[in-house]
Amino acid sequence: LKVAVSCTQRLPALGDLFSISAYVYAQKPQLDIHSFEGTFTRVGLLDLELNQLTKALFLALVALSIVMVTLQGFVGPWYRNLFRFLLLFSYIIPISLRVNLDMGKAAYGWMIMKDDNIPGTVVRTSTIPEELGRLVYLLTDKTGTLTQNEMIFKRLHLGTVSYGTDTMDEIQNHIISSYSQSSAPKVRKTVSSRIHEAVKAIALCHNVTPVYESHAGVNGETEYAEVDQNFSDENRTYQASSPDEVALVQWTESVGLTLVNRDLTSMQLKSPGGQILTYYILQVFPFTSESKRMGIIVRDESTGEITFYMKGADVAMSTIVQYNDWLEEECGNMAREGLRTLVVAKKSLTEEQHQDFENRYNQAKLSIHDRALKVAAVVESLEREMELLCLTGVEDQLQADVRPTLEMLRNAGIKIWMLTGDKLETATCIAKSSHLVSRTQDIHIFRPVISRGEAHLELNAFRRKHDCALVISGDSLEVCLKYYEHEFVELACQCPAVVCCRCSPTQKAHIVKLLQHHTGKRTCAIGDGGNDVSMIQAADCGIGIEGKEGKQASLAADFSITQFKHIGRLLMVHGRNSYKRSAALGQFVMHRGLIISTMQAVFSSVFYFASIPLYQGFLMVGYATIYTMFPVFSLVLDQDVKPEMALLYPELYKDLTKGRSLSFKTFLIWVLISIYQGGILMYGALLLFESEFVHVVAISFTALILTELLMVALTIRTWHWLMVVAEFFSLGCYVASLAFLNEYFDVAFITTVTFLWKVSAITVVSCLPLYILKYLKRKFSPPSYSKLTS
Known part of the structure; x- marks a missing residue:
């Protein structure tokens, strides 16, 4: 059965899929062709919020165009004028917003990976770094x-007696006693036998492989060999999928029973006296998250005895082992100490019992229908009335x-x-x-x-x-x-x-x-x-x-x-900065388009709602690129508080989750700022009208560029040297380009004092009130972070 993901189910056509911004994770090819895992993920919350604001701007574009045509009186081919106004005011739609945001997110990712305080951190997606600031x-x-997932053996419980780390020497003595030929008291022999059986079960029931470091390879890299007849203790390490198993095998080595070799069909243990004991592996039943246990059937080479060993979680093993009155209580006691517990049990099999099991097991594995169920049923038939050997407890440190x-x-x-x-x-x-x-x-x-x-x-x-x-x-x-x-x-x-x-x-x-x-x-x-x-x-x-x-x-x-502790800096510092910066960058890009669209609207209104452009050609291209791009993008370096302060006062993070950095309220504030500044710039240039129209363009456009640069400076909370460079570089590019803009500007006029004072006056009127308002707001209603930095 093929079912589409929920957000694509109601799309009228396949082509509409491209209107959804998302990314897909697909599982790599695997042997099991009947299962597949994949995710279809839409982009982060900030992107969705900006999309909503962009839709609002689009509606404003259409509404403004209709208003202009209406005020024009629907004269002539009004529908043609409507489309002309749509094109003239198209700067309202922040086309460069997506490019700026994506570049910003890439920069945030680079900053995260270059942070020496969280080494080894990797950013695998560049779409949602700001999500880290709103969790x-x-x-x-x-x-x-x-926890470290590095297990240390702490406790062995045999029902009547418990051994901790301080009594491991006693266990070692019992193991030595079990393999010695000397006569000992019957009671001691019984205790030694019980401990020996438990330790032997732990040493055999696992999927651990000993690996021996042999020599340095041709490139200086260490080579390993799984089989080394010397079985040197100095260069042996253990490999396993679970650190629990490695901890258990390392513990059996410490008490005298060492796993020295393993292959697909056998494993060898070394006794305290150096004797090599060989066991043939007849079957292995791996651990699964469903069964919560693993088992192994081995044959002792020296005696021919066949034994089925099993270990697992107490919830799985409690119904498998014979009745006892201590397992549940001791499991609870160990768990309260913070230990991870495993129950170990065994069952001796006769040759006939093993052969019968093998036949049924092989037959189940050859089944075409319900194979997994049949195999599990055969194994479960063996997992009955097993002898409880011991309970182990390992510690996983924080x-x-x-x-x-x-x-x-x-x-x-x-x-x-x-x-x-x-x-x-x-x-x-x-x-x-x-x-x-x-x-x-x-x-x-x-x-x-x-x-x-x-x-x-x-x-x-x-x-x-x-x-x-x-x-x-x-x-x-x-x-x-x-x-x-x-x-x-x-x-x-x-x-x-x-x-x-x-x-x-x-x-x-x-x-x-x-x-x-x-x-x-x-x-x-x-x-x-x-x-x-x-x-x-x-x-x-x-x-x-x-x-x-x-x-x-x-x-x-x-x-x-690489470590859990890095999440603190990842969220408090990088999450905060990414969200705040993206919010500021997104709103400023919108402001950049709104202000020039407001100027166009004022210009058209003054000149009888004519659908002619205020700025043409290179002026429009340069406005969105070399004249303003670098200062606006430098906002990705801004930060409201220092990293040390963000980590010292994590309470500051709570404000971010409220989404106040980017909301309809902040958006409307920027809209009002854009309308005010656009109106001042355009009306100011018209009030200071010169003898030729070209002077209006020169005065208003120069004032516009200066206003944008000053607004970036007003938005910045912490200056970075690259921000200063970006400001002066953009201003320098504009001043240098004036010599080549003869088509738009009168070079003789723009070098006069008259031009300079008129541009300065308009710029001051457009920006000074905002600086005053910012100062008053910071003084009488300061943000929470400013109380800490002041």
Whole structure:
């Protein structure tokens, strides 16, 4: 079934697609031909706002042309005059706006990538840098985003006894005892046997490959070999898709059982005494986000024993292992310490059981219909009544400066939602330790609900809380959204922070779309792994972190950073500047067209509504290019506050989200300014009318250029040396070109004192009142940032 994206479904013809400004992301070719992921994304909010203003200007163009024809009295071929007026006033439509904005956005992107304070940042789209300055919701992944995704083994629990980092030597002694031939007390042998079984399971149940550094290659690059018969401990590293698995294998090495070699069919362990133990790999069942577990079947070369090992999340393993009374409680205890837990279990298989499984498994893999379901069913038949061996806990430490960064974002008025696949207790612990939830705020943990009635009761309980962070599981979230979507989103949006745990990639993207639909506010998603891609692409602004899980998130995002802490400067400094600069640039380009159109309207009105141009040829071309382009574009270097001040006072960011830098109010102010200045320039030149008409053009056009240069100076809040260069360069170009504009100007007249004082008088009248108004406004109603800089 082929369905068009929503904004293109009602287009009358294919050609109308080109009227939509958007960009398309299409997934690269892959083996699975039955699935495809792509996004159709329209440009940012600022572009949409400018489009609305441009439409208003177009209506003004048509209305002004009709008024002029009407005042003309519809004499002669009035429709021809109507089109002539449309052409004369066409400068009202800021044709150069798109070019200036796109060039500005490219400049912002370059500035971001050249910022030494956020090294390694990459801007992958040049359409929405100003979106960084208007964010209200930040949705973030946890592992690898807020945390380092560098796991450290912290705890091993066997049910009756727990081992922490301070008791690892005891585990090592038990492992040595298990492989020694000496006689030991029966109780000690039993304990050693249990620990040995647990450690052996951890050392075998994974997808880790040891890699050995051999020598420097011909280009000086290090070469690696997967097989090295020396098995040197000094040059061995481990490669795996998950840092959890690497942490576990590194821990088994530290206690005496070392993974030294692995290929497709076997793996070898080294005992504390240096003995090489070989295990043949019969089957591997990889980890998936749906199953939340992985398994492996191995045969011990020395004994011929076949064992099925499995490890996974407690929610998946609790129904697989034999009954016990400690797993759930200890999982909760470890999670409250902020540890990521894995349950490890095993099942011994006879030769007959294994052969029967192999036959059924191979038969299922050859099925044409429902292959995946049949394969899963065969594997699940093996996952029954498994012996619980141990519970492991690894710690994922927070990234550098996560706490101050989250506090900064919260002070900036940005509401942060953490979406993670981890269990509730772990997510809650990280939310507290990272200061995602303020120390003064309470946390409401949403009770698990499975029915409409339960969801209703829990929502009512939550409604009575105030200024309280919310923690909810993915399953409960689904129930709430199914029956009470509007009510739940409304309550959640009032929370200072929200944590969604046990969240699937699809749910993450769905939450983003819910916020966009119900609030209309700008959203940003940040993550580091492939499971965050859908969330990143659904958000108005996507940020990817290059982490341990590869570059999938980084490549799919609008912006790529190397550490979470960089997001603070990216938003507070570059987001602020990009939005403020684009708003100023856009409105000034409109002003540039409006002022000359006003002069044309005044000129035509004075001369009996004649549809003749005020300025012709090179004057019109030069006005929009070399005479004003550089000073106007230099606004991309402007900044209202210094970066240090923006970071020190993140509260300034709140003003940006209100959209006051570019609104119909500011647009109308610029329209009034343009009408006032255009009228003054034209009427001033006519009042100071000389004996020849050519003098009116010379006086008014020169005053127009000077006014534009002065207005740029009036708009600038922080001067940059390139702005000064742009101003004087443009003025110099105009003065130099006067010698070649004999067709338009009387060179003898423009070198007289009369010309100079008349131009100066008109320019002063057009600009001085605006300078006075700006001074009075800054004195009696200063913007928030000026209170800090003064």
